[in-house]
Amino acid sequence: MNWTxxxxVVPVSDVDRAKAFYADQLGFVVDHDTAIGGLGRIVQLTPPGSSCSIVFxxxxxxxxxxxxxxxxQLVVPDLRKAHLELVERGVEVSDVQVLGENPGPVPDPLDNVGFVFFSDPDGNSWAVQQISSRA
Incomplete structure (x- = not known):
């Protein structure tokens, strides 16, 4: 049985501000923004290429x-490109960091060990890791 x-759920204080950050600055796709029968509102977004969404x-x-x-944690095949995209979109993101050592040769020294970090406007924290190929 697959478990996917x-x-x-991402806890936010301002739904419109969070939607703008995730959609406009991070480039997540807005799957839906729905009012639920006068009870509230739910927004679901998905990172490009991901099968897992966030909701708030x-x-x-x-x-x-x-x-x-x-x-x-998000995973990208090219951390340098992802970092540049985040900076260009106005996201306050850390510099590229190398955490640990690769156990063997890899095509790019950032594979598996390259990371950047950022937070959304409420302080929910994210990491972005480079993995260009998996064993």
Whole structure:
């Protein structure tokens, strides 16, 4: 049986501000932005190429303190390009960092060990790791 992770709830304080950050600055695709029968609103976005989405909203998602989600991780094949794209989109992102050592030869020294870090406007933190190929 396959077990797939499809949605992660991201706690935010301002739905419109979060939607603008994730859609306009990060380039996530807006899957839907829906009012739920007068009860609240739910917004779902998906990173390009991902099969897992994020969701946030008002009144219909589990209550968590805004900014309390830490350590979500995106994976890209080219960290330098991803870093440049984030900077060009106005995201406050760390410099490229190398964390650890590769156990063997890799096509690019950033593979597996190259990271950048950023936070959304509420303080939910994200990492971006380079993995250009998997064993």
């Amino acid at each position: 992770l499809e949605v992660v 909203g008002a009144g219909v998602v589990p209550e968590m303190p805004p900014g309390s989600l830490k350590g979500l």
